[in-house]
Amino acid sequence: MNGNVRFVLFSLLVAAATFGAALFIGNAYVFFAGYVVLQYIVLATAWNILGGFTGYVNFGTAAFFALGAYTTVVLHKTMPMLPLPAMMLVGGVISGLVGLGMGYLTLRLRGTFFSIATLAMAVVAQTLITNWNFVGGSRGAYIIRPAASPIFTGDYIQYLFVVMLLLSVISVSIARSIQHSKLGYGFAAIRDDEVAAEATGVPTLKLKLIATALSGGLMGMAGAPLPYYVTYLDPASGFSLSYAVNTIAMPLIGGTATWLGPVIGAVLLGTLQQVATVTISSALSLLLVGVLLVGFVIAAPKGIVGWFKR
Numbered sequence: 001m002n003g004n005v006r007f008v009l010f011s012l013l014v015a016a017a018t019f020g021a022a023l024f025i026g027n028a029y030v031f032f033a034g035y036v037v038l039q040y041i042v043l044a045t046a047w048n049i050l051g052g053f054t055g056y057v058n059f060g061t062a063a064f065f066a067l068g069a070y071t072t073v074v075l076h077k078t079m080p081m082l083p084l085p086a087m088m089l090v091g092g093v094i095s096g097l098v099g100l101g102m103g104y105l106t107l108r109l110r111g112t113f114f115s116i117a118t119l120a121m122a123v124v125a126q127t128l129i130t131n132w133n134f135v136g137g138s139r140g141a142y143i144i145r146p147a148a149s150p151i152f153t154g155d156y157i158q159y160l161f162v163v164m165l166l167l168s169v170i171s172v173s174i175a176r177s178i179q180h181s182k183l184g185y186g187f188a189a190i191r192d193d194e195v196a197a198e199a200t201g202v203p204t205l206k207l208k209l210i211a212t213a214l215s216g217g218l219m220g221m222a223g224a225p226l227p228y229y230v231t232y233l234d235p236a237s238g239f240s241l242s243y244a245v246n247t248i249a250m251p252l253i254g255g256t257a258t259w260l261g262p263v264i265g266a267v268l269l270g271t272l273q274q275v276a277t278v279t280i281s282s283a284l285s286l287l288l289v290g291v292l293l294v295g296f297v298i299a300a301p302k303g304i305v306g307w308f309k310r
Helices: 003-025 028-051 061-078 084-106 112-130 156-179 182-199 204-223 226-230 241-254 260-279 282-299 303-309
Strands: none
Touching: 003 028, 003 156, 028 061, 028 156, 028 204, 028 241, 028 260, 061 084, 061 112, 061 204, 061 226, 061 241, 084 112, 084 156, 084 204, 156 182, 156 204, 156 226, 182 204, 241 260, 241 282, 241 303, 260 282, 260 303, 282 303
16 A cells, blocks of 8 residues: 555544544533644645745745635625535635745745745735725624534534544645655755756746645635634734744744644644633733744754654
């Protein structure tokens, strides 16, 4: 059996065990908190495809995430009977196309200039959404969440949890298959020395466009269920700084340039944030990120995975 197939089957077993454990605990908040952690696994993995594998730091995570969320708002108003997985697919396609366009315009820039360009794109996207009355503009939009799950007995939050759990399995499987493929070696060549990679015939622009499109698409799919999770979406929450900060910090803490690092970072940091939210204060989340990030940059600059590999 192919190694990727075995990994997917193992991941599905872990996902089933995770859902079973959440049901066994019997606390509804586990699904609320678990959804956020799983969401960050997808976002961190998606960011790492471009930022870790390819070496291009993207500060525009919130833009792709919010595009997926506002795609759902549009589809909910125009085609309310469309199932959530279809909305996620549309959100992923739109965010992927935006990522492709952004890459075509900005990937000739390198280093800090590329990062600033992605940040500017997020500001432009937020401005456009804020002035688009159809999706609520600056007032925001209310989304009525269905009372029950469409596929099994349980409330809709459990359904959102399962959907995000499956998306996290898909995104991690994609990242793992990329890391051990010809595409992944091309990404690594760009990250290590792009000029040398171009000199040896690596199609750097093509590979970078693939990375931006794939990264943006997964982020858009992660954002698509958000309106049903929060039931109220406005530009400030959709383009929240916490998404951008967490999505960069989690791979750095777990270890970039590997598929496992973002998963470890997202589970560790996401769980700590959720525990801090219910025990101390929700305002502590970004403080935790900053303290952990500084600590790991000093003690383990290559992240948890790099620490153990050493």
